Amino acid sequence: MKKIYFNINICAACRSCEIACAVEHSQSKLLHEAIREKKPPVQRVRVGSAEGRPLALQCRHCPDAPCIDACKSGAMHKSETGATQINRERCVGCWMCVMVCPFGVIAIDREQKVALKCDLCVDSEKRACVDGCPTGAIFYGELEEFKEFAKGKSTPG
């Protein structure tokens, strides 16, 4: 399936992906509006530090997803494309998915009692983090396409 892949060698750790993701998941979908929204939007991709190197990480859409096993309300499910998605209406905020996600990529909204994670921007034509990345370190496509794309790319720009 098409997923989001990441090239560590050309990531500049600028966190533009985090901002783009938060804006995409805001009410207005506009940065200058989003930062003033009553409830600031939450990004579903996070740039961490792996032994001093930046690592942008979001839901890996695991084939045997532990979050789906753990979900007691049936909110977490596989879509027809194989993506792991949350049905917000069904989520009760029990945090079982947070307890088992080995990548730590499920955030929680304690007020709304819903789990938040990468939805691959299903409602949009574009992937916000991919489009928002100025160095091209984030890629959306099939694994083989990514490998071809990443070949020889070892510096930002």
Add this chain to the structure above:
Amino acid sequence: MKQVIIGCGPAGIAAAETIRSISRADQIAIISDEGKPLYSRCLIPYRLTVSGGIDISYREEYFFEKLKIVPLLGRKAVRISSAPRAVYLDDGQEIGFERLLIATGGRPRKPDIPGLDKDGVIGFRTTSDCAKICGFLPSAKTAAVLGGGCIGLQVASGLMSAGVKVTIIIKSAHLLSQVADETAGGIYAGIFSNNGAEVVTGSEISSIEGGRRVERVRLESGREIECQLLVIAKGVSPNIEIAREAGIGCGDGIMVNANMMTDVDGMYAAGDVAETVDAATGRRTVNALWPCASEQGRIAGSNMAGVPKEYESSLRMNAVEFFGLPMISVGSVKPPDARHEVFCFRDEGKNIYRKLVFNKDILIGLIMIGEIDNAGVLTSLIRKRAGLGRVKDELIAGRTGFSRVIEAIMWNRDRFSGESYDETLMTLAEK
């Protein structure tokens, strides 16, 4: 292949879905003693309101039709025979099978107390138990809950939000004694008290009193507590009888191997009835937990359909939230002996508590209250029994993100297998 599943909880459903995803031709039948089993048992406490609460259905209405599963509902499996291979129902019907999954779950443990048969004394397991409680709600000003585990506290908070004055009676010295330590139990005791409940620790009920309906309970101390409703939440016992009578090997639960198969070829067990090896303790136990049940069901289903899969291990784990304060607890949260190291962090002002228990450089247990981000990263380290080396110091310092633990994952790479790890770590291997 004729596949028969006894039980329609998360294990049974996951097994049926997995079998159907592998084989379109297999015949699948599910037996359930409940007439309408497609609901989430763990969501029942959310229905503890006079108004009926949220929708707790777990699969769509046409689940059986869509997956071409024969539902045998409202009927109890009473006997399993290995020659001929068949399950017998309480109405006498014989259901032949080639492969069988026993996912009969558990039932509420009932203590031996005089007066247990009075009206208004209810165990908590099924939707009908919940409906009974809701029926008693309008005529209950005060209620007692026996047991202060996750279920007991969910019931208590449900009753409290319905306006009932609740007394929680527990034998142990603190709340959540099976899944949390004294500090964590104390945090929640404070929250329940602040919201109007009374927590009575170190106590047992010696008798349940009243007329036909419960009116009060008497504690061993002699104290009497008025209640028009008594909910028993003392955990569950696995429904192993049908397996034991069939000669299938049982300990506390039905013993299974890594393929979730019992000691009888072609007969499998999964969920709250199955006894598996716990990753944190290394001992065989019944971990009657939703995430374990679905995963075990999925793995049993795969093996039943002829695609071999192994179950790694179970793990005691719970995620709960009471009055807006979340807690995740995994593995051994009380160090088994003095050789284990414990690191705690507490910010009382922000209601944050974190506890990590290590056996040398292996994480074996955690409690996270208030801040639960990245809990799953640590759960995976516990489950894989990963030697942590320097990463241990990162965890102790509160740096728990996936990127922070990559070093430990690389050292134990053979245990962290699968597409998701391969793809994520592939980028690191370059250059």
